[in-house]
Amino acid sequence: MNYDFKAIEPKWQKYWDEHKTFHAEDNSGKPKFYALIEFPYPSGAGMHVGHIKAFSGLEVVSRKRRMEGYNVLFPIGFDAYGLPTENTAIKTGVHPRVVTDNNIKKFTQQLKRVGFSFDWDRVIDTTDEKYYKWTQWIFLKMFEHGLVFRDKTLVNYCPSCKVVLSNEDSQGGKCDICHSDVVQRTKEVWYLRITEYADKLLQGLKDVDYLPNIKLQQENWIGKSTGAFVNFSIKENGEKLRIYTTRPDTLYGVTFMVIAPEHPIIEKYRESIANIAELDAYKAECGKKSEFERTQLVKDKTGVRIQGLTAVNPLTGKEIPIYISDYVMMGYGTGAIMAVPAHDTRDYEFAKKFGIDIIEVIKGGDISVEAYTGDGEMVNSGELNGITNKKDAIEKVLKVLEEKGCGEAGVQYKMKDWAFNRQRYWGEPIPIVHCPHCGMVAVPYEELPLRLPPVENYEPGSDGESPLAKIDSFVRCKCPKCGGDARRETDTMPQWAGSSWYFLRYCDPKNDKAFASKEALEYWMPVDWYNGGMEHVTRHMIYSRFWHKFLYDIGEVPTPEPYAKRTAQGLVLGPDGDKMSKSKGNVVDPNDVVDVYGADVLRVYVLFMGDYEQAAPWSESGIKGCKRFLDRVWALSDKLIPGDEMRPELEVAIHKTIKKVTGDIEAMKFNTAIASMMALVNAVYEVGSINHAEYKAFLSILNPFAPHMTEELYSVLFGKILSEQPWPKYDETKTVDDEITVVIQINGKLKDKMLVPAGSDKEELVKLAMNSDRVKAIIEGKTVVKTIAVPGKLVNIVVK
RNA sequence: GCUCGAGUGGCGGAAUAGGUAGACGCAGGGGACUUAAAAUCCCCCGGCCCAUAAAGCCGUACCGGUUCGAUUCCGGUCCCGAGCACCA
Numbered sequence: 001m002n003y004d005f006k007a008i009e010p011k012w013q014k015y016w017d018e019h020k021t022f023h024a025e026d027n028s029g030k031p032k033f034y035a036l037i038e039f040p041y042p043s044g045a046g047m048h049v050g051h052i053k054a055f056s057g058l059e060v061v062s063r064k065r066r067m068e069g070y071n072v073l074f075p076i077g078f079d080a081y082g083l084p085t086e087n088t089a090i091k092t093g094v095h096p097r098v099v100t101d102n103n104i105k106k107f108t109q110q111l112k113r114v115g116f117s118f119d120w121d122r123v124i125d126t127t128d129e130k131y132y133k134w135t136q137w138i139f140l141k142m143f144e145h146g147l148v149f150r151d152k153t154l155v156n157y158c159p160s161c162k163v164v165l166s167n168e169d170s171q172g173g174k175c176d177i178c179h180s181d182v183v184q185r186t187k188e189v190w191y192l193r194i195t196e197y198a199d200k201l202l203q204g205l206k207d208v209d210y211l212p213n214i215k216l217q218q219e220n221w222i223g224k225s226t227g228a229f230v231n232f233s234i235k236e237n238g239e240k241l242r243i244y245t246t247r248p249d250t251l252y253g254v255t256f257m258v259i260a261p262e263h264p265i266i267e268k269y270r271e272s273i274a275n276i277a278e279l280d281a282y283k284a285e286c287g288k289k290s291e292f293e294r295t296q297l298v299k300d301k302t303g304v305r306i307q308g309l310t311a312v313n314p315l316t317g318k319e320i321p322i323y324i325s326d327y328v329m330m331g332y333g334t335g336a337i338m339a340v341p342a343h344d345t346r347d348y349e350f351a352k353k354f355g356i357d358i359i360e361v362i363k364g365g366d367i368s369v370e371a372y373t374g375d376g377e378m379v380n381s382g383e384l385n386g387i388t389n390k391k392d393a394i395e396k397v398l399k400v401l402e403e404k405g406c407g408e409a410g411v412q413y414k415m416k417d418w419a420f421n422r423q424r425y426w427g428e429p430i431p432i433v434h435c436p437h438c439g440m441v442a443v444p445y446e447e448l449p450l451r452l453p454p455v456e457n458y459e460p461g462s463d464g465e466s467p468l469a470k471i472d473s474f475v476r477c478k479c480p481k482c483g484g485d486a487r488r489e490t491d492t493m494p495q496w497a498g499s500s501w502y503f504l505r506y507c508d509p510k511n512d513k514a515f516a517s518k519e520a521l522e523y524w525m526p527v528d529w530y531n532g533g534m535e536h537v538t539r540h541m542i543y544s545r546f547w548h549k550f551l552y553d554i555g556e557v558p559t560p561e562p563y564a565k566r567t568a569q570g571l572v573l574g575p576d577g578d579k580m581s582k583s584k585g586n587v588v589d590p591n592d593v594v595d596v597y598g599a600d601v602l603r604v605y606v607l608f609m610g611d612y613e614q615a616a617p618w619s620e621s622g623i624k625g626c627k628r629f630l631d632r633v634w635a636l637s638d639k640l641i642p643g644d645e646m647r648p649e650l651e652v653a654i655h656k657t658i659k660k661v662t663g664d665i666e667a668m669k670f671n672t673a674i675a676s677m678m679a680l681v682n683a684v685y686e687v688g689s690i691n692h693a694e695y696k697a698f699l700s701i702l703n704p705f706a707p708h709m710t711e712e713l714y715s716v717l718f719g720k721i722l723s724e725q726p727w728p729k730y731d732e733t734k735t736v737d738d739e740i741t742v743v744i745q746i747n748g749k750l751k752d753k754m755l756v757p758a759g760s761d762k763e764e765l766v767k768l769a770m771n772s773d774r775v776k777a778i779i780e781g782k783t784v785v786k787t788i789a790v791p792g793k794l795v796n797i798v799v800k
Numbered sequence: 801g802c803u804c805g806a807g808u809g810g811c812g813g814a815a816u817a818g819g820u821a822g823a824c825g826c827a828g829g830g831g832a833c834u835u836a837a838a839a840u841c842c843c844c845c846g847g848c849c850c851a852u853a854a855a856g857c858c859g860u861a862c863c864g865g866u867u868c869g870a871u872u873c874c875g876g877u878c879c880c881g882a883g884c885a886c887c888a
Contacts, residue, residue, distance in 0.1 A: 212804090213804065213805070213882090213883090216804065216883090217804085217882095217883060220803070220804090220883070220884060221883090223884085223887070225887070225888085227888080243888080244887090244888065245888060246887090246888065247888080258888090301886085325886095326886085327886045327888090328886080328887095328888075329886080329887075329888090331887090332887045332888075333887070333888065336888095337888045338888085339888085340888095344888070345801090345886090346886055346888075347888085349886095412887075412888090413887095414884090414887055534882075534883090538883085608812090608825075609812065609813090609825095610812055610813060611813075614806090614813095615881090616812065616813085617811095617812075619812070619826070621826055621827070622811090622812065622825070622826055622827095623826095624825095624826080625824090625825045625826055626825080628825090628840095629824095629825085631839095631840090635840090671812090671813070671814085671824080671825095672813095672814070672815095672823085674824080674825090675813090675814075675823065675824035675825075676823090676824080677824095678824055678825075679823075679824065685841090741820080742820095743819080743820045745820090745868085745869070747868070747869085748819095748867090748868060749869090750820055753820075785868085786868060787868090788819090788868055788869080793819050793820085794819055794820075794869090796819080796868055796869060797868090798868045798869095
């Protein structure tokens with residue numbers, strides 16, 4: 001009988017659905033396990049096989065955990081706000097709500113066909129008003145706690161999408177969505193004060209189990225640096241010019257200062273600056289460059305000296321010139337630096353170009369050639385002279401600065417506040433009212449959700465305004481505070497909003513009194529294991545950790561961190577080795593694979609194709625190997641013989657395989673887990689038969705990977721539901737062979753092998769090795785210098 | 801430029817508290833079954849030498865080192881990938 005996956009797979013999917021086999025109990029005597037995968041954005045194209053790989057990892061873990069006796073929460077949902085949907089709506093005139101619903105339907109159908117063991121009773125949709133009511137609620141809580149503010153600044157603006165983008169969405173100067181060039185524009189935007197949580201986000205990493213490279217990326221993203229703030233003064237007017245530096249030890253080597261073109265001191269002292277026109281021109285020039293261009297022109301430093309303002313070094317009293325240059329950013333530190341050309345490569349370039357003095361204060365390099373950034377003895381540095389290392393020099397200079405009251409130690413973070421709004425329709429409306437008398441006023445909690453009104457066309461306004469601005473009935477409102485005429489905010493939240501707390505909603509998805517009940521959160525949180533793409537380990541993860549930490553601080557969630565453990569899977573590349581994309585036409589649709597091979601083959605293949613954490617190209621022939629494997633597993637039922645005890649000829653192999661698969665799943669080494677099961681099947685074919693006990697154990701460990709086939713075989717042959725059987729245990733004593741092969745080396749080269757009893761000690765091994773005819777022949781006439789024996793492994797005979 | 805990760809057969813990839821390199825799979829070759837094909841089953845499959853085998857030699861990006869023994873450890877070089885990117 002052949003394996004008819006077209007009949008068997010839907011049969012079991014229906015069974016699991018109807019019996020709620022994978023339902024997560026809210027209260028259970030069992031230990032809980034919360035497995036989280038990044039919920040997909042339901043695009044019109046449907047899923048590709050990369051989604052299947054991304055979900056299959058924790059799918060296998062979840063199924064194993066249930067068999068191990070855990071109460072498992074393995075939920076699914078849809079992160080459905082976003083530009084592609086809105087763009088489709090603009091193009092086709094179909095409402096984004098309808099587009100989204102259709103896409104979710106398509107995704108759901110695809111997911112169900114693969115047989116994922118999600119709890120389908122907990123599905124969430126970020127665009128559902130019952131969901132985004134709570135997204136707005138959390139936003140208002142942040143507003144209430146002063147974490148929301150508005151500021152007029154230069155923003156990244158995408159002329160094509162007509163939206164303001166966060167730094168994160170415009171990396172490399174390209175719009176994350178449409179990849180066109182981003183330009184700089186001044187605009188009043190909403191911010192979330194994530195920088196207030198910079199240190200907490202950094203410290204929290206100590207208590208979580210993330211892959212080391214994930215932690216590192218987050219640390220780099222937060223970008224903590226320790227240094228000092230130093231107040232220089234301006235000779236002409238006594239104004240303080242405050243700078244940030246990580247090298248206060250080089251303070252005696254300062255020969256000029258540089259401030260950002262936007263630095264407020266220029267405006268403040270316009271009148272006393274002789275060459276203000278030149279500065280204005282330079283500033284205008286910089287404004288035209290995108291951030292990308294600014295950072296690309298690393299080699300060629302530009303700038304203008306400010307005529308009429310002179311800085312004074314607080315330690316030496318020396319007068320030094322001030323320049324403006326775009327290599328200093330307003331957004332980091334204080335927007336002003338002290339320049340030490342002898343010991344900073346950027347300052348060195350600038351000094352060379354502008355003919356500024358270069359004073360060596362640390363010995364060890366050749367400053368006539370390049371800046372020396374290493375350690376060494378301090379010179380030309382007053383009281384610091386003679387100190388030979390950076391740490392001591394910094395300590396000393398900080399003391400001096402503090403005594404003089406002109407500086408102190410300080411820290412800075414690269415992370416910037418989060419620009420939190422978009423001029424788009426398909427997003428959560430920001431629940432704020434602008435009142436001419438009261439200013440920004442929160443929409444009262446009881447009025448949530450603030451619903452998206454219907455609009456006739458989704459095109460953003462030409463000035464980048466949201467389409468909501470055109471809806472008079474939405475915009476005009478009464479101030480909740482004073483009752484006077486007011487205007488509603490028309491911007492919506494960025495797509496990151498809904499995904500910043502979705503893991504909390506899964507704990508209690510239908511609650512209409514709270515985003516989730518305290519009991520549910522207490523029971524399920526934190527997420528025990530979160531897996532997703534590397535592309536989300538900074539933005540999404542840091543944003544959601546921020547939201548979670550805020551909720552923790554106001555007592556709304558029970559854990560300081562949302563995710564106890566985080567791993568990441570590698571991409572599935574197209575058959576051509578390129579990243580899958582619609583434009584390249586190399587996208588593989590899981591539906592097509594399921595049609596031809598069935599879901600189990602697809603599931604096994606995405607996990608077998610390579611190291612789970614690495615990218616691997618899709619291979620049409622590679623998947624055939626997995627089909628053969630499962631066909632051979634199915635065909636084993638023809639070789640089935642009675643027997644409730646494993647037979648000696650297979651017992652060790654099976655125990656070894658159970659051990660291997662059990663460990664490999666935890667380590668996400670799915671490829672080697674499958675390889676070991678393939679090897680076991682090969683061994684069974686050599687034996688020629690398999691008995692009940694042996695087959696049961698094997699089907700159990702294969703079940704998380706190929707649940708449909710194993711469920712069918714188990715129920716037909718043994719009359720039970722395999723998903724409800726316990727995970728097989730291995731006996732350590734049965735994972736070792738009685739006899740093992742030991743290698744004999746001569747001078748480190750493999751010469752012979754021998755079969756010895758498992759417990760043989762060093763002496764026995766050497767004696768046995770010396771008995772080998774091959775060894776005897778080779779060492780004939782030579783002197784044995786030394787013998788090394790490693791029990792269970794090898795004997796090495798060193799001869800001369 | 802800086803930080804991190806990696807480099808193993810024709811291909812995807814195994815194996816690192818230093819100890820049989822190439823598990824498992826794909827592709828390829830040979831055979832069995834078949835009128836034939838597909839499917840299935842069995843055998844071979846890093847390179848050189850060789851009729852074949854045995855034996856021997858070479859082989860984990862490259863050069864050198866430590867060691868009885870190095871894919872694994874150390875130093876240097878070259879590539880590839882990811883992230884950050886004038887962060888003071």
